Amino acid sequence: EPEVTQTPSHQVTQMGQEVILRCVPISNHLYFYWYRQILGQKVEFLVSFYNNEISEKSEIFDDQFSVERPDGSNFTLKIRSTKLEDSAMYFCASRRNRAATDTQYFGPGTRLTVL
Amino acid sequence: DAKTTQPNSMESNEEEPVHLPCNHSTISGTDYIHWYRQLPSQGPEYVIHGLTSNVNNRMASLAIAEDRKSSTLILHRATLRDAAVYYCILLFGNEKLTFGTGTRLTIIP
Numbered sequence A: 001e002p003e004v005t006q007t008p009s010h011q012v013t014q015m016g017q018e019v020i021l022r023c024v025p026i027s028n029h030l031y032f033y034w035y036r037q038i039l040g041q042k043v044e045f046l047v048s049f050y051n052n053e054i055s056e057k058s059e060i061f062d063d064q065f066s067v068e069r070p071d072g073s074n075f076t077l078k079i080r081s082t083k084l085e086d087s088a089m090y091f092c093a094s095r096r097n098r099a100a101t102d103t104q105y106f107g108p109g110t111r112l113t114v115l
Numbered sequence B: 001d002a003k004t005t006q007p008n009s010m011e012s013n014e015e016e017p018v019h020l021p022c023n024h025s026t027i028s029g030t031d032y033i034h035w036y037r038q039l040p041s042q043g044p045e046y047v048i049h050g051l052t053s054n055v056n057n058r059m060a061s062l063a064i065a066e067d068r069k070s071s072t073l074i075l076h077r078a079t080l081r082d083a084a085v086y087y088c089i090l091l092f093g094n095e096k097l098t099f100g101t102g103t104r105l106t107i108i109p
Helices: none
Strands: A005-007 A010-013 A019-024 A031-037 A043-050 A053-057 A065-068 A075-079 A088-095 A110-114 B009-013 B018-023 B032-038 B045-050 B061-064 B070-075 B084-091 B103-108
Touching: A005 A088, A010 A019, A019 A031, A019 A088, A019 A110, A043 A065, A043 A075, A075 A088, B009 B018, B018 B032, B018 B084, B018 B103, B032 B061, B045 B061, B045 B070, B070 B084
Parallel strands: A010 A110, B009 B103
Antiparallel strands: A005 A019, A019 A075, A031 A043, A031 A088, A043 A053, A065 A075, A088 A110, B018 B070, B032 B045, B032 B084, B061 B070, B084 B103
């Protein structure tokens, strides 16, 4: 069964450094998402992406964040200058269609630790 | 986004059925009811969805009240692997999933 993959599984970085989290969505999917989950808290939406554009973003997704689909397979989340509060699990998800009946498939996540 | 209310936690014995309730009294006529779950240290995983009629799949059943103001996710025979946080989410064409705190299901061996 096709699955969403994410790398790395764990990223440790110093405050102020840039990080890039990588995702490979399911190959025939057209809609891509990033969510995050701070330890012990809810899963929160960050951004959705379709046709090489951001279609929706949350208040969390400020100028320090960016997303890109650099080629036909990868989908990346960049944090330009990490803060301590960016420490969280980051989940990538993809979806084939935008219909309310369509399932989002999540990756296993990247644990980001900012020191 | 329409709001859902779920119990914070539930326990069930292994190999017994589990009924996980969800209240969504402000649901609109076009909202779909989705259930996702999150196993420990994993990403969320789709379980089932429905609109008005009860639904079954290989993982679970979804029973939807006639007035659609509540629904129940049914795991017919819980296993230890079903221990997870279960989320009831309403969705209409919105791209994003809005997760609440969900119900933490503990399975007792």
